[in-house]
Amino acid sequence: MGADPKRVLDAGEVRERLAGELPGWTLADDGIHRTIRTAGWKASLMVTTTIGHLAEVAWHHPDLRVSWGEVEVTLTSHDVGGVTERDLALATRIDEVVGWRPGEEDGPFSGTPDDPKFAYIPPPEG
Numbered sequence: 815m816g817a818d819p820k821r822v823l824d825a826g827e828v829r830e831r832l833a834g835e836l837p838g839w840t841l842a843d844d845g846i847h848r849t850i851r852t853a854g855w856k857a858s859l860m861v862t863t864t865i866g867h868l869a870e871v872a873w874h875h876p877d878l879r880v881s882w883g884e885v886e887v888t889l890t891s892h893d894v895g896g897v898t899e900r901d902l903a904l905a906t907r908i909d910e911v912v913g914w915r916p917g918e919e920d921g922p923f924s925g926t927p928d929d930p931k932f933a934y935i936p937p938p939e940g
């Protein structure tokens with residue numbers, strides 16, 4: 815039998831998991847938080863609807879703040895008052911889907927042109 819998906823994880827456990835598995839996320843208050851930079855308004859809307867779809871299939875309702883160049887996401891399991899495995903699983907899926915870079919792999923998904931005006935998520939810095 816697996817871990818209880820509704821067990822609230824303690825802050826140390828959450829920080830350790832974020833450092834090892836979800837480095838773009840931080841623990842803030844009773845939830846995990848990430849700011850996703852976007853290339854503008856339509857990109858922010860696309861990220862928001864993508865997160866909305868993932869959250870819906872996870873029976874989750876994240877807190878989102880949407881602006882021209884970023885989407886702020888906070889995940890917490892409101893029903894039990896803290897961060898659970900479900901929050902971490904949803905954060906992982908958000909990172910996988912939103913961070914996916916079409917064109918970096920072979921196949922039919924070539925991605926948008928290199929021209930920045932077509933970019934939704936800017937390339938990672940560094």
